[in-house]
Amino acid sequence: MGRKRLQDAADGRPTVHTVAARAGVSIASASRVLNGIGGSAETVRRVREAAAAVGYVPNAIARSLQAQRTGLIALAVEDIGNPVYVAMMRAIEAVVAGSGHQLLVHATGGNVAGETALLRRLAHRYVDGMIISPIRVTDAHVEALTASPVPVVVVGQLPEEVPVDNVRADSRTGIALAVDHLVAAGRTRIGFVNGPLDTVPGAARDAGFRAAMARHGLAVDPATVEVGDFQYAAGRAAAERLLDRTEPDAIVCANDLIAVGALHALLVAGRRVPEDVALVGMDDTELAQMSFPQISSVSLGSAERGQLAAGLLLDRIADGTLAPRREHVAPSLAVRASSGGVR
Amino acid sequence: MGRKRLQDAADGRPTVHTVAARAGVSIASASRVLNGIGGSAETVRRVREAAAAVGYVPNAIARSLQAQRTGLIALAVEDIGNPVYVAMMRAIEAVVAGSGHQLLVHATGGNVAGETALLRRLAHRYVDGMIISPIRVTDAHVEALTASPVPVVVVGQLPEEVPVDNVRADSRTGIALAVDHLVAAGRTRIGFVNGPLDTVPGAARDAGFRAAMARHGLAVDPATVEVGDFQYAAGRAAAERLLDRTEPDAIVCANDLIAVGALHALLVAGRRVPEDVALVGMDDTELAQMSFPQISSVSLGSAERGQLAAGLLLDRIADGTLAPRREHVAPSLAVRASSGGVR
DNA sequence: TTGTAAGCGTTATCAA
């Protein structure tokens, strides 16, 4: 800028220089006192007084530049409207708050181009690290992930060889939990409403469903399987299509948003839940408990995954040389009224 | 630090110096080319080539320090789990993305100390501006608000004299819309489940309810009014208490979370909705449409408020001398099955 | 303990 160094900032707010001048000490002394390192009693007193008098507040950006950290951690999820991500976010926030970090939330819409662009933007170092939960993992992801100069933790499946900290759920087993439960309750005509098969969770849940059905010696009639996206409206529409074609005595849904949509479709169609059709969702979000009847749901441990991911990330931010780690969270089933539990 | 100036950054990543050295030009020329201003054809070519070769990416923090802006806008809401705030956030994001800003979301929990601390932290200038939607407004808020060196827009009621950009809904009239609708449908024993009366929206909705009832010549039996917080669980519990005491033929709820809770309580109690009891919520969130029956809800224009707030904020960031503005968004009623509409 | 000055990585000014 070439402008002569003034005490105050360009916008007139006090800087260390302002405080130092007022206290009659050097900026170094002022800075030290302000950071609680050293200083004679007299210096401390005068700097504190000066700082208070002018209402000095350190500039976060300047401090970031010097410290080489922003104090920000990014969280990239597909859909911020899905309560499962809210739960995860809360768990992450609780952990990172302890290290003085703030959460920057990105909603990616599951868009591959957007996600990789986000990963590439990490090179700008606008955050100290990122937790990302991609529902599709492409080569572009893997490339951007490994090239990132900033620590990244992936929540979700990732190819074995990718050297990135990783927390994964087991939705395959989760779906099995749901199927086992329904079969044990005597249901045999089990429908399945899934998300897109070209997504990692969609593929895993499809495989899990088919494996579990096979294990029970139950054939999977193509007419009883429907696919939409992971949203309420798609779930409802998919369930409607399914009910048009078949007469299931149970429906497993790939997440709670879909399950709530399916419940809607069932009730509109005049089916009693669980008497005529049992229903099981996945993610075990608040939505499952807010519905009537309450919806049984497979918990994939969203809060725990968030907590673990945050821990991995903070560890790596503290020490970038750590070997990549991989954590697993086991699924569990919350049985509620929609599948015959206690209402 | 006293360390000799190296070309690469401390972490080994390329800087403008790296690029300049490789291209054989000054950092000034390199910077200019990188920012697309001037440079001879030859210089441009060499700088571009050097930048590509070393994989140069500008450092966001250094840029922020120089530009005196972070590119970040904070959004502070009470509860990120409430879909109404998700809708608002999406609307805001759509606007601020256009000016290259990112959203930093804070969940305040409606905590006064936390909110004022947040406002005071603005002095650190870690964001370019903030949109805050406090459910309580104290003197501490007003003080922090007016003292903020960074533009702030308040979504919600604010004392007239506070010179801050402000977007407000009219929940008083909104509640009237609900009551009018129920009265027109022949309901007379109208219950009300509200949030805390010491919150701004809680107080406005209480006043609105009483005024509307009075206008219709209906007495407000204290037994038909319940108060909890603005959450699902509280709404359900409050509705249960209300049903223990009285036999309403309609219930108005202060938001959709409460309405979903009340719906649950009604169905558990064996009431038919809307035949026995009509139900109207507020905020017109996805939740209202996802319920069965779908819940009529008063829209307070959350997306529109978010959009307006973002516009006000961007305008003020561009020109801090603007006179404070105040925008109003009118409520409207979405009639659905829960109050006798088409199912 | 204190002050001087370098440096964080960038952009902008100004003279050549």
Added chain:
DNA sequence: TTGATAACGCTTACAA
């Protein structure tokens, strides 16, 4: 068009 250099506001190494 170009380069030297100051400046953004802060922390810290080093010498006094």
